[in-house]
Amino acid sequence: MISFHTNHRLLLVVPVTVFTLLSLGIAWVPAMHQKALHADAEAAPVPAEVARGRAIYQAEGCAFCHTQQVRQDTRRPADAEGRFPPLEQDARYGAPSRPKDYGDQDPPFLGTGRTGPDLQNVGVRLPSADWHYTHLFDPRAVVPRSKMPAYRWYFHGKADRREGDRRVLLPVAAQERLGKGVEVWATPDAQALIAYLLSLKPVEK
Ligand code: HEC
Structure with a gap:
């Protein structure tokens, strides 16, 4: 044997x-x-800019600090469609996530920890592109005690801006913090990343 x-x-x-x-x-x-x-065969194709922004989100490791999953509270009664309400601490992030929210995502960015807020519905909660640009360029310019790193390499200034860059409309307080006359220009990569963030909305149906 x-x-x-x-x-x-x-x-x-x-x-x-x-x-x-x-x-x-x-x-x-x-x-x-x-x-x-x-899988949703009828889903509209993802615009190229959003797909590019998603790849940057992945490469920068944003998902190490941000989840994209709103948890449900199964201890409370479900509604007529069998959906549970969100967990109390997740309620500000919107309706609980469903499997179909991730149907066309590869890989899905569910995340494992929340150093920062959940971003599942951030396109609805924070719809201003200029807010996002300012925040990405200098988080503490809009959220004074933020622990988020600044992603300055996605921006140019007045002197080194290039074609395709987009001028950021800085909030008054941010402009004061950065200095009078300072200009911030978002590169196409920054524009793609923010287009991706603004696309994060609940899947209808
Ligand atoms: C080291 C952890 C960390 C990383 C990495 C990180 N963030 Fe954040 N993020 C935070 C924290 C903490 C906050 C909450 C404070 C604030 O708003 O700045 C935040 C807030 C945000 C918000 C505002 C959300 C809200 O509901 O107020 C957005 C949008 C965001 N981050 C996007 C990103 C993107 C895009 C990346 C990658 C390029 C990224 N973050 C990387 C920690 C992080």
Whole structure:
């Protein structure tokens, strides 16, 4: 009889097979099933600028500090459609997330921690592009005690601005903080990132 403990081939093949089967069964098959279940064939294609902004959001690791999932409170009664209300601490972020919110997202940015607020519906809560530009350029110019890093490399000044940059309309307090006459120009990358943030709205239907 072949002993599992002395046959090195078996020792390699068995764990690798078990690992592969478990990965397929626990992760891959359910993921593909969910994807097929919630894919929306009629969804409008994502505009190129939003897709580019999404890639920047991913590359910058915004999801390490920001979730995109509003949690539901299953201890309270569901409404007629079977939807639960949001958890009390999530109520300000909007209606609870549903699987179909992530149907066309690869990868979805559910996130694991909230150093900053949830961004699932940020396009509705904060609809001003200029607010977002100012915040991205200098978070403390609009939220004095913010712990968010400044992403200044997505901006130019008066002297080095290029074609395609867009002038940011700074709020009065931010202008005072940065200095009179200072201009902030959002690069196409900043414009794409903010277009992505403004696209974060509840999926209708
Ligand atoms: C180190 C953690 C951290 C990272 C990384 C980070 N943020 Fe933030 N963010 C915060 C904190 C904390 C706040 C709350 C204070 C504030 O509004 O500045 C915040 C607030 C925000 C807000 C305002 C949300 C609201 O509801 O008020 C937006 C929008 C935002 N961040 C976008 C981004 C984007 C886009 C990136 C990546 C380019 C990013 N953040 C990266 C910590 C972070």
